[in-house]
Amino acid sequence: MWPWEHVIVGYVAYSLFSHLVYREGPNGAATVAVVFASLLPDLVDKTLSWQFGVFPGGYALAHSVFVAVPVSILVGALAHRYGRTRVGLAFGTGYLLHLPSDVIPDYPRYGRYPVERVLWPLEQAEGEHGQGLISGFFDLFVPFASQLITLDPSPELTFQLGLIGCAFLLWVYDGMPVVRELVVGTHRRVTREGL
Known part of the structure; x- marks a missing residue:
C-alpha cells in the first residue's frame, strides 16, 4: 500500500471515530x-531493510503485531496520563490499521492474505533489501507516476485518486486540522505582537 493510502485509512477511521465519540x-x-x-x-522497516539491509524485506519489526500492539498501548497510556487521550487514540488507530492495510488489499490480486508481513519474528516476509531507501521508493513509484503523466490511469489508480479526493473533502469538512491550528496560532501571535 502507498504511504498516502495508509494516511487515508488512518485519518478517515480516526475522523469517523472522533465524530461518533466526541461529536x-x-x-x-x-x-x-x-x-x-x-x-x-514503513518509515522504520523500509529504512532498516532497503537502506541498511537489516531485514530481508520491508515488513519486519515495526509491522509486527507483537510490536504494534504493545507500542500502541504504551503510547495510549502515556498520552492518557498527560491528558492527551485523543492523541493516544489517534496514534493507535493509525499504527494498528497500517497492519491489516498491508495484508487485506493483496487478496484480490494474489488470492491470499500475506499474514507473514505482520508476524515477525515468527515469520519473515521476503522482498527487496539493501537497494537504498530513495532508490527503492522510486523503483515502485515510477510506474505509478507514469500512469498519471500519460493520463492513462488503471482502474486501480482511478479508485485511488477517488479515495484521495474523498479523504481531502473529509479533511476540509473537519476544518482542515493542523492548517487550522497553524493559522489560529499565527493570528494570535500577530495580534499579540501588534498590540
Whole structure:
C-alpha cells in the first residue's frame, strides 16, 4: 500500500471515530499523531531493510503485531496520563490499521492474505533489501507516476485518486486540522505582537 493510502485509512477511521465519540472532527495534534503512526511501520522497516539491509524485506519489526500492539498501548497510556487521550487514540488507530492495510488489499490480486508481513519474528516476509531507501521508493513509484503523466490511469489508480479526493473533502469538512491550528496560532501571535 502507498504511504498516502495508509494516511487515508488512518485519518478517515480516526475522523469517523472522533465524530461518533466526541461529536467533532480531529484536532491538529490528533491529526499529526494519526498521520505519523500511519507511516511509522514503513518509515522504520523500509529504512532498516532497503537502506541498511537489516531485514530481508520491508515488513519486519515495526509491522509486527507483537510490536504494534504493545507500542500502541504504551503510547495510549502515556498520552492518557498527560491528558492527551485523543492523541493516544489517534496514534493507535493509525499504527494498528497500517497492519491489516498491508495484508487485506493483496487478496484480490494474489488470492491470499500475506499474514507473514505482520508476524515477525515468527515469520519473515521476503522482498527487496539493501537497494537504498530513495532508490527503492522510486523503483515502485515510477510506474505509478507514469500512469498519471500519460493520463492513462488503471482502474486501480482511478479508485485511488477517488479515495484521495474523498479523504481531502473529509479533511476540509473537519476544518482542515493542523492548517487550522497553524493559522489560529499565527493570528494570535500577530495580534499579540501588534498590540
